[in-house]
Amino acid sequence: MLGQAVKSAQASGKLLSVTVPENTIERPQNPEHGDYATSLPLKLARVVGQPPLSIAREIVNFIPSSPELASVVAAPPGFINFKLSDKWLAGQVDDILTAGNKFGNIDIGKGSKVQVEFVSVNPTGPLHVGHGRGAVLGSCLSSVLAAAGYNVTREYYLNDTGNQIEAFKRSFFARYQQQFGREAEVPADGYHGAYLVDYAKEVAAREGKRFLEMPEPEALREIGKIGLDMVVSEIKTDLDRLGVSFDVWFSEQSLYDSGLARKVMAQLQKEGHLALKEGATWFISTALGEDKDNVVVRGDGSPTYFASDIAYHYNKFFERKFDRVINIWGADHQGHVSRMKAVIGALGIDSERLTVLICQMVSLKRGEETVRVSKRSGDIITLRELIDEVGADACRYFFAARSADSQMDFDLELAKEQSPENPVYYVQYGHARICSVLKHAKEKGISYEGGDVSLLVTAPELNLIRKMLLLPETVETAAKALEPHHMAYYALDLATVFHSFYDTTRVVTDDASLTKARLKLVAAGQVVLARTLHLMGMNAPESM
C-alpha cells in the first residue's frame, strides 16, 4: 500500500521518480507514534532533494483510506505513522478464534525442505547442560520454522564409529572386567566417568561373564554395542524429558556401510580436491581460500570424522535434496564451519544453503564456584541433574530465551531458589489464569457464543489484541533470523499485557453481552499464549 502511494505520488509529479528503497515498515516503540511507521521519507530526502517532511505529506495524500486504518499522519522529522482502527482490531479476536492453534502460522517457507541437525553428541556419555542448550535451541527453531511454512526435518547425527567410539568401547570393557576382579585399566584417552561403572554393573548382572570368554576384539565389539545402546537410550530419555524429539536418527556408520563415503571421496579425488601428503590423504582446502588443508584419510587408512561429515552432507543435499540445511554446533566446533562450507562448494552446492549456527558455551556456577563443562572429567553436571533441579519447562525457557551467540552463566543456586518468581511461572500463570476465568464462566453457564467483539473498546482490551496480533510477526522475525529467543520475549510481553488487562478489567459481570465479548477476548488470549508456549516446547498448564 505504501509502495502504491509512493508510485502514485511519483506519477502525479509531486514526487521525483527515483528508485525507492525496500519499504521499511517498523513498529514504533512509542505508542503515540501509532501501530506502524515508516521512515521512508527520510531515506528518500537526499535522492529526491526535497525536505523529508514534505515528502511524507505528499505520500500521505496518496494513501487511500481503508477500514483497517484509523489514521495516517506525517510526523516530523519525516516519519509516516499508521494507526489501526479500534474496530478492526476488535474484529481480529474472531479471526484468532477461528484460526485456533494455527494462529501464528505464516508461509514464508512455502513448503521448502529444511533440515535442522542438532545435538548430535557422541554417544559416549550422558548429556551435559551445554548439550541441553543446543537441544532446546534446535527444537524451538524447528518449531518456529515449521510454523513459518517450512517442511522441517529434525535430525540427530549419531557418531557411532571412529576413534572416540573405540575409546569408549575399551573403557566400557575395562569397567566390565573390573566387575569380575580383573586387572583392567580405563585407557588414558578413554572415558573415566562413573556412569560407565554403573552400566558395567548392569551388564555384568544381566549378561554374566560371557564376554570374558571370547577373544578380545569380539568382546569389544559386542559389549561395545551394548554400551552404546545404553548411552543412546539414556540420551533419548533425557531429550524426551526436555520435550525434544527427532524425526531421524542418522548413523555415521551407515555412510560406510552403504559405500557413500567411498563414492564421495572418489568424486573429490576425481575433481582434484584431494592430495597425498606425508602418508595421508588431504582435502586441499587452501586452494579454496582456507587457512589450511585437512586430513580425510589417515596414514593408517582410516577415515577421519571430516570424511564422514563430507559424505553426510552429500547425503543431505544430493540424496535427500534438502533445500536448506541448518546445523547447530557447539562453540568448540566453530573452527570447522568454513572448511565444511568449502567442501560443500567443492561438491557443487551453493554454500549459502548450509547454515551453521554456533551455540556458545554454558558455564555453570554453584555460587562462587565455576564448574567447567568437560565430558571426560568425572565430576560434571548432567542435563538430567539440571532438569531434576529446575524442571523441564524452566530449562527450556532459560535456554530458549538467550540468543545462541552469547555465552551464558547458569547459576544453579539461582535457578533453584528462583522457582516461583521466575518468568517461566509468570507466563504459565497467565495461561492458567485465563483457563480459570473460562472455567468460572462455564460454571455459571455462560458461553461466548454470539459475543459481539465490537464491544471491546478499552485500552487494556485493545492493547491485548495488539499484542496477540504480534505473534505472526514474531514467528517471521525468529524464522528469518534463525533466532528462536524472540519467542521467549514475546511470551513474556504477552503475559504482561494479559495480567495488566486482567487487573483492570473484570470479565464475568452482570452485563451479559459485554461478558460474552470479553470471554471471546480471553479465549483468544488463551489460544495465542498456548501456541506461543508450545512453539517453545513448554507446557501450557490449565492450573498450577
Place this chain on the structure above:
RNA sequence: GCGCUUGUAGCUCAGUUGGAUAGAGCGCAGCCCUGCGGAGGCUGAGGCCGUGGGUUCGAGCCCCGCCAAGCGCGCCA
C-alpha cells in the same frame, strides 16, 4: 600470533533490515486486595551502550584501531 563470538542498568539478558525519549526480568524503594487465582497490578530510582576514531540528515546497530572475556587453530570429535 591468527580466526570466530561476546562486551548495554547492581545481576541475567533483549534491542527486528541504521530511525523518534535505549528496554525486560530479578534485585532495590514506595503504592494497590469488598471482586473471575496476589504465582498479580501500578509508580520510582538506577545507563559515557567496553574504548578511540570514521561513514551520514541520523549509529547500541555499519567500517577501522585498541582493551577485556570465551572458544578454536590434531592423521580427536
